[in-house]
Amino acid sequence: MAVISYIEAVTQALKEEMERDEDVFVMGEDVGKRGGVFQATKGLYEEFGEKRVIDTPLAESAIVGVGIGAAMYGLRPVAEMQFSDFMLPAANQIISEAAKTRYRSNNDWTVPLTIRAPYGGGVHGGLYHSQSMEAIFANVPGLKIVMPSTPYDVKGLLKASIRSNDPVIFFEHKRAYRLIKGEVPEGDYTLPIGKADIKREGNDVTVISYGLAVHFALQAAEKLAESGISTHILDLRTVYPLDREAVVNAAKKTGKVLLVTEDNKEGSVMSEVAATIAENCLFDLDAPIRRLAAPDAPSMPYAAPLEKQFLLSSEKLEQAIRDLAEY
Amino acid sequence: MQNRHHALGFSDQDVLNMYEIMLETRRFDERLWLLNRSGKIPFVVSGQGQEAAQVGAAFALNKEKDYVAPYYRDYGFVLAWGMTLREMMLNNFAKAEDPNSAGRQMPGHFSYRKLRMLTHSSPVTTQNPHAVGVALAAKLKGDDIVSFVTFGEGSSNQGDFHEACNFAGVHKLPVIFLCENNHYAISVGLKHQLSCEHVSDRAKGYGMFGKTFDGNDPLAAYAAVKEAADRAHRGEGPSLLEANFYRLTPHTSDDNDMTYRTKAEVDEAKKHDGVLTFAAYLRELNILTADKEKEMEERIKKEIDDATDYAEKAPFADQDSVLRYVYEERD
Structure with missing residues (x-):
């Protein structure tokens, strides 16, 4: 089994899901040509093109809100928040919209949206590039919040998140990105969301x-x-x-x-x-x-x-x- | 009076149908207030004064393909789009059979997947980015559709309005943003909401087409929305339209509008009420005769009576259902 880093597991999961399902696409700030400020989407723009790896305007509420609309249409967007600290402008879209869409429409509309967000400190990020934001969202029924610790869990859980028919916030520890390495199978596998x-x-x-x-x-x-x-x-x-x-x-x-x-x-x-x-x-x-x-x-x-x-x-x-x- | 509808491709029967839906909406809305004041339903949010533009807009879109995100005053739009009076009444009685939310949401929070009508919430303008997302997804899939969204002029000050317009402009998406400018955001009048002359003036900032039209005229609404839809289909991107009319009722059944505006102002606006002015147009052209009008009113009254009766007797959702559909349920 190959040993890869935490962030490589993110990229691998995204790539495999995009190859597997043409309805999966990535959107966010700098996710295209730049491959993301952390390089989580590295190589995806080259492989899948600008239609499926979308550099969005710098506007977090739109990134999530547009993602919700695309998800309601039937696609499986993966929206990147560049830093979890920058999610708060999108909090209304996450809490009032994504989380409640299934409930308020009595199961008529669904939001199969994954929101990826790097969180956590130890990277000299100061007040606004270091925070943990999960508590803000962790009492909102309708959301699922995944926070993996190992590359193996990252890959299996990110794939499960993308395939989930409910909105998932997928928090990635940014210090773990390159610090943590581990064995990850090259083939397809998922891990169950909601299981410790x-x-x-x-x-x-x-x-x-x-x-x-x-x-x-x-x-x-x-x-x-x-x-x-x-x-x-x-x-x-x-x-x-x-x-x-x-x-x-x-x-x-x-x-x-x-x-x-x-x-x-x-x-x-x-x-x-x-x-x-x-x-x-x-x-x-x-x-x-x-x-x-x-x-x-x-x-x-x-x-x-x-x-x-x-x-x-x-x-x-x-x-x-x-x-x-x-x- | 000059015939204006033939030039738009409408037969006399078409405009009569258009008027009938406007009138149906008005009578339905009036019934809601009666039901509220008699204690049968707890709340009304009204669309009186806005029917003309709503119905005209619906006629300009493709009911088989397009996606719509109407806001809470859009009774005229949703009726023209295919929701039935019975369904609208079930919504107001908050009954289990309500297709919008089975009684979970307040009335007027429309949603109907079968009709490609997105669900929306109470924090205003959150639906605008959703409409943009629909258009983005359709473009990705190569589907030739238009995504249509409405909101008020007060809402046009929200961040989501700006973010959605900008996103749609940058990606040249087939979205029609229709601002229903009824000149009041609850109690705050237009001049305290915007400093530009027209909401549609803002279109330029997003690199999109903008147009303001007389919201009391369904034909003007049709023409504007049709133009925007044609542009969208040609790949020319989004449009920001603005219907100008006046909110004839208080904000909701819980509001007293006489605390912030005068009866004289409301009475003046009523002279321009689209339901009345369009009826006058049709009478002038001898399309709406006294007989037809009587027949129409009787049919509408009966349908609203039936809808009310049905909705009142229909059961609420089971109390245990509050736990359903938080997440996907699998067998």
Whole structure:
């Protein structure tokens, strides 16, 4: 099996889906000749032409809104938000329109639209190229929010998103793009949206996370194993709707749960995970639920030491897991 | 009076049909207010004063192929497009059989896939980018269609209006943007909404064709929309049209328009009401005779009575259905 990067998995999924189904097309800012500012759509313009790889005007609400219209016509658009931080002008189209179209038309109209958006910090992006935006959309029934951690999951879940008959927001961690590599089958496969995945089996402490933080957890778990601490790691993969069964099972497995997100702590996806555990696992817990997240400051600063202060790391996770193990 | 419809290719019977739909819409709308004031339906959003342009526009489009995204005052348009009075009444009674949303949305939030009528929401002008997306998709598939969308003049200040127009202009898409300028955005009059003379003046900024016409005249509406449709089919891109007329009713059944405009102003506007002026035109040409008018009114009343009766007796959707169709349901 070939080892490819996280972003190569994005490109491969797009390419394969466009080859497989002529109704799939890509649209967004700089996705054409430039191949995307991160190169996620590299080579697609050359292979599929300007009709199916569309450089749009710089206007996020139109990128999503036009995508919705094309999806209602029966196509499968993949709309790129250049940075998830720039999604907010499109929030009304996502929340009021894409998410509610099936419901409000009583199943008459559907929006098979995928919205790809790079998120996350650690790339010296400052306040507006670093944010995690999932919590804004993670209480909107009608949407699905996918946030994969590995190249294998990226490819399988992006393909599933494009084939989904409901709107999907597909958040890609931009620091993972080139940092994370992994084995990915060359052929076609999909992974189920809405299903979490156990990334490491363990008995002492459960870590529930998603995105790049999953890798910090895996690194921390390796270290902790040397001290005899066994870590169980659940990767949510889809943060909305949550795989509540997997969350409850993972919490019960060890009775000690650390919830990790790069997003601001208050009202994050992990707040809902914590509530789910609290509702279902009262007599199974051996310690209070703990959360490790970004501080409740607006967003991560540009200056390197300030950014580092804001970000998660394997060291921070290792400490938090150790504390919980010793509780 | 000069015959103006023959030059547009309409027979006398055609314009009589056009008028009948306008009148049907007006009588339907008046019935909604009665039903609201008698406590039978909770809410009315009205299109009185806008029927002429709506019906004229529908006649200029291809009912078998084109996609439409009408806004919440477009009763005249949707009736001319093929929604039945019964369906419109089911919509106002919010009953399960309502094809627009089965009672999920407020009235006037039209949607009907069978008629290629897009669903729309209450935040205004969100449908404009959707209409552009339809046109983009059709162009990708090589389908020769027109995508038609309506909105108010207040809505023409929204970002989505601008983004949609610009996108359609850049990609030269077959979209017709029709602004229904009724001179009021709830309580705020035109001069506090726009500083340009016509909404259609904005077309130039998007590199598209723009035209303002008398919205009280269905023939003027037909001619303008036909011209825009012909341009779209020839690959000349989108058009921004503006129908000028006056909102004869309050914004909705929950509004009191006498708090921001005068009765004298409304009475003056009523003299130009398209339903009345078009009837006068048809009478002058002896196309609408007293007998025909009487026959028409009786038929319409009966149909509205039947529709009301049916909709009132029809069941609401099952309460458990609130959980249906959030996502695709598979067996």
